[in-house]
Amino acid sequence: MKIYHPIQEIQASGIATAGISLRHGGVSQAPYASLNLGEHVNDDPNAVKKNRKILFQETGLTNLHYCRQIHSAFVVHVNNEARPVAAHAPEADALVTAQRDVALGIFTADCIPIFVLDVETPAIGIAHAGWRGTFARIAVNTITQMGTHFGTRPNNCQIHLGPAIQKCCYTVSTELMTQFTAEFGSTVANGTNLSLQTANVNQLLEIGVPPDAISVSEFCTACRTDLFYSHRAENGQTGRMLSFIRRNAKN
Numbered sequence: 001m002k003i004y005h006p007i008q009e010i011q012a013s014g015i016a017t018a019g020i021s022l023r024h025g026g027v028s029q030a031p032y033a034s035l036n037l038g039e040h041v042n043d044d045p046n047a048v049k050k051n052r053k054i055l056f057q058e059t060g061l062t063n064l065h066y067c068r069q070i071h072s073a074f075v076v077h078v079n080n081e082a083r084p085v086a087a088h089a090p091e092a093d094a095l096v097t098a099q100r101d102v103a104l105g106i107f108t109a110d111c112i113p114i115f116v117l118d119v120e121t122p123a124i125g126i127a128h129a130g131w132r133g134t135f136a137r138i139a140v141n142t143i144t145q146m147g148t149h150f151g152t153r154p155n156n157c158q159i160h161l162g163p164a165i166q167k168c169c170y171t172v173s174t175e176l177m178t179q180f181t182a183e184f185g186s187t188v189a190n191g192t193n194l195s196l197q198t199a200n201v202n203q204l205l206e207i208g209v210p211p212d213a214i215s216v217s218e219f220c221t222a223c224r225t226d227l228f229y230s231h232r233a234e235n236g237q238t239g240r241m242l243s244f245i246r247r248n249a250k251n
């Protein structure tokens with residue numbers, strides 16, 4: 001059984017590995033069935049531990065760093081000197097590193113996992129972008145922090161917006177839509193539905209990421225609860241996928 005979806009758009013570079021877990025192949029019971037990787041959703045902690053082990057074995061993931069996600073635009077710089085442990089994971093919604101022995105992870109169930117690969121330096125990043133993070137421009141913050149720490153330039157980035165709720169399913173209030181169209185332009189609106197993907201793409205284009213370096217997943221999590229968890233489609237009672245990125249050992 002396939003338990004994760006490789007992000008080919010990032011892996012095609014040959015210099016990084018990226019993926020997102022699917023919801024099958026784990027040990028969690030409903031409503032978290034079955035490969036829930038989120039610790040913060042009231043699932044049995046032992047089941048989550050087992051699920052992480054299953055995914056790590058299947059993917060070869062080691063030394064995974066993540067944060068306690070709070071729908072902010074904060075970015076954590078991961079290095080060996082400041083290695084967070086699970087219980088003390090920093091509060092943030094994005095991580096960046098230039099260490100090849102480090103994998104970065106983000107948990108989602110509708111929010112967008114944004115994978116960032118710098119093809120000119122060893123830097124990578126990953127961000128969690130729901131509507132709050134998107135509005136606060138966490139994708140831009142992530143690349144800015146990669147620039148500060150590693151010299152990353154937007155025109156050298158390959159970016160993928162992973163499986164997330166899309167405009168077919170993401171109905172929002174008029175107030176929120178007005179804020180988004182004012183900030184990111186009318187192309188984010190699809191009737192009363194919002195495209196968080198377009199809002200992120202537009203902010204990335206503004207800072208100089210080339211259009212052909214940005215790709216968006218074909219999957220809507222709310223349409224595809226056979227594959228993914230969806231916070232909205234499952235009324236808030238569900239598990240979390242893990243999205244991850246790391247540099248390959250030799251390149």
Ligand SMILES: [Zn+2]
Binds near residue numbers: 165167169223
């Ligand atoms: Zn949909």
